[in-house]
Amino acid sequence: MRVAVAGLGYVGLSVAALLAKSHDVVGVDVVPQKVALVNQGVSPIKDADLEAALGSGLLHLRATTDPTEAYADAEWVVVATPTNYDDETNSFDTSAVESAIDAVRAINEDATIVIKSTIPVGYTANLRATRGDQRLLFSPEFLREGRALYDNLHPSRVIVGCDESDSGQVAKAEEFAAMLAAGAVDADVPTIVMGSTEAEAVKLFANTYLALRVSFFNELDTYAAAKGLDTRRIIQGVCLEPRVGDFYNNPSFGYGGYCLPKDTKQLLANYADVPQSLMGAVVEANRTRKDFVADEVCDRIMRLIYEGSEERPLVGVYRLTMKSGSDNFRASSIQGIMRRIKNRGIPVLVYEPTLDEPDFYGSEVTHDLESFKHRCAVIVANRWNDELSDVEQKVYTRDLFHSD
């Protein structure tokens, strides 16, 4: 099969690598540097499996910035462009998805287009109706950043959404699901073909459940901290209940990363004319948690000032990333803490070795860990790292189990 993939980010590149084991795949991106790296067999993303797969030289994968070259004779086009949340319109900005679809249809009427980007509930059906285009499917992506290709090689499930009243579409959806499952390492991958609107809902409800769970344990921690109780003990006791389970329960500064904050907001927006209390609470809980964490840090700073031990204490932000192994800081929760602290006039120093800029939103950035530890009176860390051990008394973290 000839497959084109629009967008060589976490989703596009991992799907391209998976399919390129046995299909002829051309990736398209608007960033020439990404295209050049992929053509040199180098992953533009920090991801061990992607790096190994691209470097192996075994994939039938090339990249281009030229849509015509990629789309002209493709039988399948996977769209994996960004869908950032637009607070003005209260919805995902789907313009990059539409521009990729426009570029395909300008030169190729026949290709089946599979949207892998996360989109609002009802989006694909609406697009099919308004454009009179029946060759549009949606397949939700469940990968985690840092394990992008791994999660495609070992998928929890493969879901492809279509117009179930159209037998031709159902057959195409089954064919695409089989292509994804065939690329996986695991046998017997759970596979479901369903309506595209249901498939869109699966993606948003799954991520909102994850955000709910993070918020639940964070709010448990807020309660314990406010009442002087041992959060660890409470979580251990709660999670021995098999229906709760001892996983994904480590407190943090809030859920973050590219997907959970925007997907929860989109699902809440989709509830516009439907009664709900919980969906709004999941969005609101993240703000409440960040307010609490920022208050705790500011209290520490105020104590230092009152005690007279520091005149103008500096708060250190240890890493801007969301998780220990992450290679980007899109919507990481520590940035919300940093913003709140700075709004109170407290100066902030950032330690982020992967950021090659002298400042981040007006705060100095350093790569010198020793001077960072020395200069900062309080160090906030969403995730603990043993390199902070010698200044443990300065560190404010809620990473109680030292896990993600």
Ligand SMILES: NC(=O)c1ccc[n+]([C@@H]2O[C@H](COP(=O)([O-])OP(=O)(O)OC[C@H]3O[C@@H](n4cnc5c(N)ncnc54)[C@H](O)[C@@H]3O)[C@@H](O)[C@H]2O)c1
């Ligand atoms: N990152 C995740 O963990 C994850 C997981 C599941 C779903 N998703 C969803 O998948 C989509 C993509 O996310 P991502 O993390 O891969 O994004 P990304 O920012 O890592 O990659 C998107 C790529 O698309 C390129 N691009 C933008 N407009 C384009 C166009 N018109 N034609 C070709 N390329 C274009 C960008 O240059 C970029 O390289 C989003 O909708 C996201 O919500 C992401």
